[in-house]
Amino acid sequence: MTCPICDGGTTASYRPFCSKRCADIDLGKWLNGVYAVPSQDAEDPENAAVQAERNLQIKHS
Incomplete structure (x- = not known):
């Protein structure tokens, strides 16, 4: 197996990566949106985020 x-x-301790550096690079790609999991949901993500924030405010009021 090779490092992606x-x-x-x-190496066993960082599998499937070769080192902490490569594992951190991969994590950074996920966090920056380079990688993404496709969704079948037609809902607009911005509207979903606004609605989630409103729901949190209502619950904490």
């Missing part, structure tokens, strides 16, 4: 970031050999 640098194609180097993997």
Whole structure:
């Protein structure tokens, strides 16, 4: 198995990556939206975020 970031050999402690550096690069890609899981939901994400915020405010009032 090779590291999906640098194609180097993997190590057991960071599998499927070769090092903490490559694992952190991969995490950064997820957090920055480079990777995304497709959704079948037609709902607009911005509207969903606004509605979730409103729901939180109502519950904490």
